[in-house]
Amino acid sequence: MKFSKTLVFGTVLAVGATLALGTSDANADELYTVKADDSLSKISMKFAGDNSLVNKIAEDNNIDNPNMIFAGTQLNISTDGSSSKKAPVQQEQVQQQEVKAPVQQKAPKQQQAATSGNTSSAKAWIANKESSNSYSATNGRYIGKYQLDASYLKGDHSPANQERVADQYVNSRYGGWEGAKSFWQANGWY
Template sequence: MNTKKNLVKVFTTFGVAALSVSATGLVANADMVYTVQSGDTLSSISYKFAKDNSLINEIAKDNNLSDISQLHVGQKLLIKGNGEISSMDDQKTSSDENKDAKTPELSSSEQAAKEWIAQHESGGSYTAQNGVHYGRYQLDLAYLGGDLSPEHQEEVAKQYMQNRYGSWQAAQAHWIANGWW
């Protein structure tokens, strides 16, 4: 049963990841850290985010790349949700790993369902890890794109919930019925 749960999580993660990409290829209003993979070029990275080569010069300039043909596996690039790319020096980090980032616009019942999921997935911890699942909502590491900050986890969880369930209460009902969300 656990294998089935993990396979379903992987498949739904990739499906929702595809749904969360906007027309320009950027995740709406969410910064992410892109980790250079084997075979990546500035052109292929630009294509992943803009579906064309329009970001090549911006990526090179904003990340102080002196040779645009030299990328290194594991190199990090911060991709801003507004389409701007900046160096890792500009990335904000959180020193409070266990802060409770609540969304004020949620009703009390939605907030309660969200908290219920977090408690059942990770005990509320932003650093909990179970295989390829990480953080407060046990999101797939690939889905988090290298940014493990609590703020990013909250944003990705919110997008996942909206795309898959439409509400935290519906996500909670699914969790109760299936043992995962």
């Protein structure tokens, strides 16, 4: 009888300790400083392995436009721990992508010309996929050549404003048109 009580008590202690250790990080908050090429989507990928935290991060940090964040801003990231096992894999992939990306700060003029050519071709590719290059294309709330949310254009649907807003959106969210094209190819949208 004593052995069975000891066994039951030991099992209860082991289960309790496992639950206590397993749930200690369940609602962990982390302070994250936004980097120059970050977007809420990239940050969510780092912490959750998918885009599930984008709206939560925006809400928790009082961000009015989730597509516009600024380098140096400190964000409070709350995760529920449910997808924490995915995050390290995604971080490794992001680090591998960052290693492959060329440094653009002090590139020779020839490399800058090639880069702007790549940017132009990626931008043209997206415009063709999104609207067949039409500034007047509409799809519900999405407007113009780059199918931007109407709220981003703030009532000005002119080609000049579409170009300016599209560049701002793509640079803040994907770090450039090449990144947006890669995302589009992987997901069917950008």
